[in-house]
Structures are given as C-alpha cells and as structure tokens.
Amino acid sequence: MKILYLTYIDFGDFQSGSSVRPQMMYEAFLSLGCEVKLLQAQQNQREHRRHAVEEINQWLDHNRPDFCYVESPSGPIFHGFDRKLIRRVHQMGIPVGYFYRDAAFRFDEVFISGKKSLKQHVIAWISEWDVRFLKKNTNLIYLPTESMAVYFDFPRVAFLPPACMGSRSNKLEKPQGMRSIYVGGVSKRYGTDTLLKAFDILNGEGETFPLTLVCRPQGAAYLGAYLDKPWLNMVHASGAKELAPLYEQADLALYPIEKNAYNDFAFSVKLMEYLEYGLPMVAVNCTETEKFVQKYDLGLVCENDPSDFAVKVSEILNNTELYARCAQNAAQAVHGNLWVDRAKTVIADLGGGQGEKQA
Template structure:
C-alpha cells in the first residue's frame, strides 16, 4: 500500500479518554493508519478536559477552533492534499460547521467513506426514542446516503439492513500487545465487561451466576462497568461477585490477565444480531476464551475462530456454557490460544487499517 495516500480522518467526538467503544476504535484505527498512509486527524476536544470553560465558553472555543480548522482543511482541499475521507459517524451529533467542510470535500469530488457504527433509531421496540437525537442522526444519515462514496459497517449483517449500492464490512479489531499473560490463571474467575444494564444481558447473567455457584462454589465473577447501585446493593452479601467500577481502558489488560474466561450475555434480537462488540476483540486479544449468547455476528465470529462457546440467551444455557469451561481447562486453554492467534494473525488494528485502505483504493 502506497504511503503517498493522503487520508483525512474525521472523528466528531473526543478520542480521549478512551472510556467507550467508539473512542477506542477511532484511536486504535488512527494509530494503525499512521503507519501505512499520510493521515490527518480531525477530532473534537473533550469538555471534560477543559474545566476552565463554561458550556458557553466551550461552544465559543469550538467555533473558534472550527474557524482555524476549516481554514486549514480548505487549504488542503485547494492544494489537492486529500485523496480520501474516512468518517467515524454517529459517535456525536454533527454541527452546522461540520457540514460546511463536508460539503466542500464533496464539491471537490473527494471520495468519502463513513463508518456507520449504529442505526439504533430504526429499532424503537428495543431502544427508547429521543426526538432530538433521532433528528440529528437521521439528518447525518441522510447526508451520507446522498453523498458517500461507500458505506462501512461493523458487520455484513448490519450492512444488509441498509439500501446502498456500495457497502463493506469493517469490523472492530484487537491488539495482541495488550495480552499480559497468555497462560490462563489458576482460578475460576469469569469476567464481564460493559454496560451493567438489562439491555446488555446483565439480568440473565446474574441468574446464570446463581446456577453456576450451586455446582461450582469456588467460582468467582468479576463485573466491570459503570456504577449500578441497585444491583450492587442486591449483591453485597455475595462474596463470589466482585464489581470493578469506572475502570479505564488502561486497566483492562490487568483485569483480563486474572480472568479464566470471559462472557457476553446479550439477549438475542435483530439489533444485537448485527452487533460486533469491541469488547469481544479485547477479550480475544488477552487470550481468553469467550462464552457468548447466539447473537448472529458475535456467534459466527467465535465459531469461525474456534475460541469459545455459544449458548442460548437464557440463564440455564449460559450457566451450562460457563460450567463446561470451568470443568474442562484443556478446552479453555485451546479456545484462549485460538483467540489470541486470531487477533495476532488476522484481526489486529493493523489488519483493519490495511483493509480500509484496500477498500478506498477501489475508487
């Protein structure tokens, strides 16, 4: 791949701190792209990192920053120093000044490749609607449908839900350098990372835990995510459950190094069927076997890489999957090794960056 390619990467939110999947994805992909193309990153600053600004001051800062940024981008466009544009879409609402330079790019016929990370507004039966958020998302979505060269999605299943002539899957990836120890620890610790809410299957998991403990009393469960006081109160006397609250991306390798197996207990529905959780690749990067419910894309990925157990989305089935790994260390070790090698050999951020460049070079 030629280093002469000049890529503009637009991330309409802050990539620091890396406390959510979109920021992790953008940060990792940017640094992988830097090694193979000439990439210019445009990313919005975080209000949390600017404590001296009021909200009005922050808005004024953004407007001032946009004036400088817009001038520099226009100069790049005029000098033909942008070959392609990659956009991490829907991580935050676009502002009117974002559309100014996007329209300028389109006017110059520069190929534009938005990554459509979400289409949640299409599933009102699953997600609570927010009229203002829906308005912004649909406006942005409409712009991409009209102006994009090709659309990128986390999975083929998600791409198939969108009527657009040019579309590709660009799943999340992993980082094998984050594996601190490929050897499974001498414990029975099962780790869940993510949102501690029913939407992510935490209720199903809690019921599964009780079934497992009856048969494996020395099993331990670690739940990593944002605080859920109600659940923590319910579990305060359950010494086999540990909550790790508000941990950062930097903490994850240490947590997973002390983990025997990992779990994704999501409920099966049309939305979760096309999802590809970034945490799945983090689990695999650490060389840990994965227990997941049979959401289509996640289950397919696990099966293709022979790195875990697929269950139904109910407590008994999930408990059965957990027990199978707890009772068969050899199998757990095989799955963990396969997980790590899958990331190292074909699913690292380096591989994803190369895939993205190959897609863009088609146009």
C-alpha cells in the same frame, strides 16, 4: 498517503467503545506512514467544534488529501458546519469513506420504554436526515457488520468490524483457574440479569465459580442484593492500565448481552479486548457475536437464558481439553484482526483509485 481524518471526540478518553475506535484507527494510519490531518472535537462543545472545523476548511484551501475518512458520532451530526465540510470535500472530488457505527434510532422497541419523547423524535428525524445526506455526499459507507446492511440502502457499503491491538496475554502460559470476568454496562439490555442468575445457579451446585464484574460506579445500584454474594467481585475500572491486571487474573470472558434485533447485528469492541488477553469466551447467541465466536472457535455460545449460560460456563471451565483449544485459538485469532489491518483496508478502498466521485 495524505489522509483527512474527521472524528467527533476529543482524543484521550478510552472509557467507551465509541472513543476507542477513532483513536486506534488514527494510530494505525500513522503506523503505516500516512500523513494524517486530524479533526477532533466533541459536538456538544459547539464553539470548540466550530473552530476546529474552520481550521480544517482553511487547511483545505491549500491542501488536497488523497482521501477523507470519517468516524461517525455516537448519534446524528448536529451542526450544519460539519455537513458543509463533508459536502465540500466530496465536491472537491476527494473520496469520502464514512464509518456509520450505529442505528439505535431505528429500534425504539429496544431503547425506548413508554411514549417517545420530543427529544427522541428530533434525534430520529436528524438521524434519518443524516442517511439521506450520506447517500449523496460519500463514496463508501463502512458498517461494523454485514447484518447491519439489511437496515439501510446505501449505494456502496463495506464492512469494518472492531479490531484489537495484538496479543497481550496467553492463557496457556499459566495454570487454568475458575475465575470469569465481565466488563461493560449493567442493565437488562446488557444481559446483567442473565449473568447474575447464571452465577447464582453455578455457585449453588457445590462448586465455586468466582465472577469479576467490571462496571461504572452507578452500576452498583442495579446489582442490588447480589453485591453480598461471596462469589461476586464488583470492580470499577476503565482503560488498558486498570483493566490489564483484571484480565490477567481471569480465565474466562463473558458476553451475556440480551438477544434482540439490534444486538444481533451489533459487534462490541469488548469482544476484541477479550481476544487481546487470550480469553476463551461464553456469549449469548446474538447473530454477529455467534459468527465471531464460532469462526475462530473461541468458546461456547448459549441461549439467552441463565440456565443455559450456567451450563456453558461450567462446561468450558471443567473441560481442560476444550478450554486449552479455545485459549490457543484466541491467541492466534488476533492475526488479521488488528487495527492496522482495518486501516490497510480503508487505504486500499479509498486511496487506490476506487473512490472516484460518482456521478
């Protein structure tokens, strides 16, 4: 199977979810024995990107892949030469599948406070242009969740939620402790207020509930006075090598993200990373997150409220039978949720004769 694989990142940086998925899918295609012609280059490095696209165009002069799979950029497609490449592939009759990862431009109430800037207007306009372009020049649009589909009218869609690399740890193999971990952004939208207030409640009731909070250095300013709390351990770490020992030390994973229309359909790669380490979870009841946790019985979901979050953390850590069941389910849930499973889905969809050019 020969695949043309278009991405909008430079491989090697695993500091964000948007960089994890393209690289994991690439490795999965290779592991399945596919021949992969890869385009990698960031949009903001215009000349580097232009040269990379031109090299792909020259390759297409003498090669015909079985299909083309595209991992979208974090925002809109900025350069005309990128659109021309996708259009050319589609016009050649090569099935094009495009993973459309984000829709932030349609949720001003979540991402924009105050008056919308000129730059934000331009990004929204280009993003809507992308939608129209993709309707005409792709055969299949992949979305991360079913809930996201209601915001678009693409003619043909399928769903590719994030995946994991496999089981790295099993919490049943060590004595259960009381340490929780959160890895991710720090802000109101990420649920930091809910998280910190919940642990203030937990640690004010006579028990000790340690929290390891892993964030980027700039996140420290948001934590403010909480930095002096004896139960909080703030760590700056990223990448599998740095995060592995922190996950190994943890007993419970947390996902406190604020419940809103956008987060209801979003699904974080971080949840799958938690799964790899066999961690039971407590998460706010955003729609797709709640579906995931309940489908595999991985832990407890709570309201977008510090008190309820605290109750659920205490409940799962103090109930050994509940904890053991969720830990066992987490260890088993990796099966069927691997990156190679997602790659097999794409190959079946686009390489199995189902992606013929539509009239």
